[in-house]
Amino acid sequence: MWYWTFKYILLGPLLRLTGRPHVEGLENLPDRGPAILASNHLAVMDSFFLPLMVPRRIYFLAKSEYFTGTGLKGGFQRWFFSAVGQIPIDRTGAEAAAGALTAARRQLEAGELMGMYPEGTRSPDGRLYKGKTGLARVALDTGVPVIPVAMIGTDTFNPPGTSIPRPTRITVKIGKPLDFSRYEGMQGNRFIERAVTDEIMYELMQLSGQQYVDIYAASLKDAPASGPATRETDAPAA
Template sequence: MWYWLFKFVLMGPILRLIGRPKVEGLENIPASGPAILASNHLAVVDSFYLPLMVPRRIYFLAKSEYFTGTGLKGGFQRWFFSSSGQIPIDRSGADAAAGALLSARRMLDKGELMGMYPEGTRSPDGRLFKGKTGLARIAMETGVPVIPVAMIGTDDLNPPGTTIPRLARITVKVGKPLDFSRFDGMTGNRFIERAVTDEIMYELMQLSGQQYVDVYAASLKDKKPSASDEDDRPENPAA
């Protein structure tokens, strides 16, 4: 109930006023059944504008710290993220990535839409960065279609490091579903998973018009060498 109240009453009208959003290619999202919406990630508000413009409910993965706070603030935060379709994942320990993938698979098995950011974190400078292979792994294991989605203009409304939104014009571009059934039986092959991930990123580059950079966004933020795919730690979609 709270998800729809947020969308249509509490937050939706305000988001529409300040972002003047429009959506293209909405017909590419199935009316029912599981699918993964693979989106670029420019700003915190990506996780609000994408659900706003898609009729179906979308679920995202969020770090478990958002659900374990104490006191009034912790309670409000837990309620807000739960109500807005966020699924808690534990990002600590060696099994963090596996736990996140399992959570995503459970929702897909129920026929839901999963929103995922293959870059793993927000772009630090507006460019499109190398994708991590977790999304490809899920797509190959479940056989669900991957639908590329380009968020455009959200970083104008919510630039990195800012909390007060600015007036902007946001566009959500939905591409045609990608079918990776030709790779049936190849799950676990890191070269195939990389090929699938790169195909998704290419479609996002075409949709968004962003410049592509073949390094992980997190490596620029941390100023460290980029991690290998085996060390992927799923980021909170609203990070």
Template sequence: MWYWLLKYVLLGPLLLLMGRPKFEGGENIPANGPAILASNHRAVLDSFYLPLLVRRRITFLAKSEYFTGPGLKGRLQRWFFSAAGQVPIDRTSADAAQDALAAGVRVLGQQKLLGIYPEGTRSPDGRLYKGKTGLARLALETGVPVIPVAMIGTDQMNPIGSKMWRPAKVTVRIGKPIDFSRFEGMGGNRFVERTVTDEVMYALMQLSGQEYVDIYAATLKDPKPDDVAEGPAVAQAPDADRLPDTQAG
């Protein structure tokens, strides 16, 4: 219930007003059945605008720390991420990548849409970075279609270092599903996993118009376990300095 209230009542109207979003290619998302929505990652708002514009509910994998914080802030954060339909993943464990993969398989097994950011973290400069192969492992294990998603303009509305959201034109562009059935039974082959991942990243480059950089985005940041793990990328919570500057926030 809270997911739909956030989408249509509590948060969605504000996002529609500030971003005036344009939605392209919605017909490429199946009306039912599982699929992986593989998106470029420009800003925290990517995780808000994609569910806002897609009719079906989307599940993202989120860091478990967002569900375990102390005090009132922790409870509010836990409520928000639970209401948004996100699944906690412990990214500090030795089996973090496998745990994320298992969680993704479970979500897809429930015939749901799973949102993934192959880059593993937000782009630090607006360019598109090398994808991690957790996406390919998940696609090859489940056999579900991978649908590329280009987020455009969210980094202008939610720029790095800004203390507020700024009105900006947002576009969400959905590409045609990519069928990797030709690689059936080849999961675990590193060459195949890289081939699948690179094909998805090429589709994202074509959809988004971003310059592609053949290095991991995390290498430009302080390396952390949650950035370098090769499991399916998890959604990130808004940083404290990247929330909308409103009294209600």
């Protein structure tokens, strides 16, 4: 109930006023049945504007920090993210990554739309970064179509490190579904998972017009403290 209340009454009208969003390619979304929406990730507001423009409910994986705050603010944040369909995941360690992918599979098996960010984190500079293979693993395991989605303008509306939105025009581009049934039976092959991931990232680059960078976005964010990192992790985080 709260999901639709926020979408149509409490939050949606304000987002429509300040973001003036429009959507292209809505016909590429199935009316029913499971699918993965694979989106680029420019800002926190991606997870608000995409559900706003899609008629069906979308579930997202969200970092567990959103659900562990204390006090009044922490309690409200925990309630809000639960109400709007965010699924908490722990992004530390291999077991946590496996748990995140299991949560995604569970929603798809229930026939839902699952929103996932193959870059694993928000872009630090507006470019499109190398995708992690967790999304491909879920797609190959479940056999559901992957639908590329390009979010455009959300980083201007909600620049990294800011909390006050800057009204601008938001565009959501939904591409044609990608079918990976040709890889049936090849689940667990890391070369196949990388090929699927790279195909998804290529489609996102074409849709969004972003410059592609063949390194993980997280490695840039971690570089000042720990030096460049390139090791891949499997959890497609929010």
